[in-house]
Amino acid sequence: MPPPFDSWASEPQFPAIHNPHPSLQSSAPQSKKPRHRHSPHQLAALNDLFDRNEHPPLEQRTALADRLGMETKTVNAWFQNKRASSKKRVRGGTVASxxxxxxxxxxxxxxxxxxxxxxxxxxxxxxxxxxxxxxxxxxxxxxxxxxxxxxxxxxxxxxxxxxxxxxxxxPRRMRMRTSSEQTDELKKLYSINPHPTTEQRQMLAASIGMRYQSITNWFQNQRSLAKKRKEGDPEQSPILGSPRAEYPHETRHYSAFPPPSHPHPSLGLPPPSTHPSLANGSVMRRSPSISSSMEDRSPRRSSSHRSSTPYGSLASASFNRPRRSRPEPYQLDALKELFSKTSTPTIEERSALALEVGMDVGKVTNWFRNLRQMARKRAKKSGSGDDEDDDSFMGRDPYSASISRFGTPSFGSSSSSMNDDSIDADDYDVHLAHSDNGSEDEYQEAVTPSPGTSPSPPPTTSVDSSRTPDYSRFERRNSPYPVQFDKVTVNQFSGVKVEDALLLLSFHHHIVH
DNA sequence: GTTTAGAACTCTAGAACTGC
DNA sequence: GCAGTTCTAGAGTTCTAAAC
Incomplete structure (x- = not known):
């Protein structure tokens, strides 16, 4: 995929970086005139004159245009539009529009x-x-x-x-989700110009394989977000007219692990700097929408901590919930594979998978939890028989039916419900029967630390040190852990230490192999 | 189960334009 | 100059799904 904007920025028609809004740009020849909005000062003067005279003589309009630095024809157009709109209002909205x-x-x-x-x-x-x-x-x-x-x-x-x-x-259109590459490109252009022209958006659409309208939506949303956050946090106001200043900490890294200062709470280990699947050994990049705040979480965001940029700043982001991420395709494949085997993987399986594909254990856990939750909803909904959509893209196998094309669990969405109920619901029931089997599931979920905030899991009461641990569980589920892992002594099966040991072992296994 | 970010969308205003 | 139209910006809403 060619980088579309590195070159654009130098092209003559590209708006100057310091003129983010078309109205501020000294635009070079373009196929279409950039959209302009009159300044508050101009509007005040225009309205003032309009209040006094809806049909000012040419001399007045020309003088006003000169005074406001506008073209006479623009002033004329404004008066025409103003008369039209005020007439429309006078008619009390009876205009058929x-x-x-x-x-x-x-x-x-x-x-x-x-x-x-x-x-x-x-x-x-x-x-x-x-x-x-x-x-x-x-x-x-x-x-x-x-x-x-x-x-x-x-x-x-x-x-x-x-x-x-x-x-x-x-039905409403299936929601588009941008890939990390697409978001990168979008952000590149946004950082250069939050108001790209139609041509630029079209070029970008063609370049990164997104719908033109999605790109327009994205930019609208980003501008809106930036404005909201700016209003919510005046101290974070960027340098006026310098959109680039909105991204002081734009670099985000995909890291399968918390950063060194905040390793996984259950591990006193330094995080690996590379992901095994990355041949070049570069730091694995998280979805571009992931903020660097992943490394420093706190319970709740406050709007006052939002930055003025849609992507936040490091300072404010440290108080933010991490940005939503999506599993990379290879991660999704691995998740799918495990889900096809069991909807309730053990902590060991989740940990192994997390290490295997470079995800946080908490994310893996959340993914499975969300999927099961959706499945329950879905099953419930199927039972009520209010499902008539045709989701051809979901396929017929139980897993694929539960995963949207964007790699996120999708059961009950209004736009993605399924038609193959007889098959899907049955298959889900199999999973559900397995997943909702009470304490084990709860335990599995409970001991899974959420990244960053994860409290240590409570010492399990279900494991009695006098009891023989159920090793067969690992065999039954095809545990990927090495043999010695299954031979953890009985005394180690208690509370936090078990999980730590498991993670340590799995990490060790991963490094060694 | 709940909260929240973000994508998609609706609605409206208004700038610019065309044809009469 | 007017009526009508096109197109975009921006505010606000709805919905999905990730995170908690």
């Missing part, structure tokens, strides 16, 4: 506009976006597009045209 209509009953589009825009935008999509192809490949969304999709219709933004049908039960 597509904007005011419910989304599920979209109005007939303007007869002259539909063919032109519909085709124009879909041509653009075909070339640059190819979203239908993407959906067809990866999600149920494509199948939701009726074959008799009314080509003469769209409502609102053309990119959203396929959300609406004349029947009002069109």
């Amino acid at each position: 597509y904007e005011s209509q419910p989304i599920n009953t979209p109005p007939a589009p303007h007869p002259s506009s539909v063919p032109h825009d519909f085709h124009r935008n879909h041509d653009m999509d075909d070339i640059l976006d190819d979203e239908y192809a993407f959906d067809t490949q990866h999600s149920r969304s494509a199948s939701a597009i009726p074959s008799d999709y009314p080509s003469s219709f769209y409502a609102g933004h053309p990119d959203q045209a396929h959300f609406y049908t004349e029947s009002d039960n069109m």
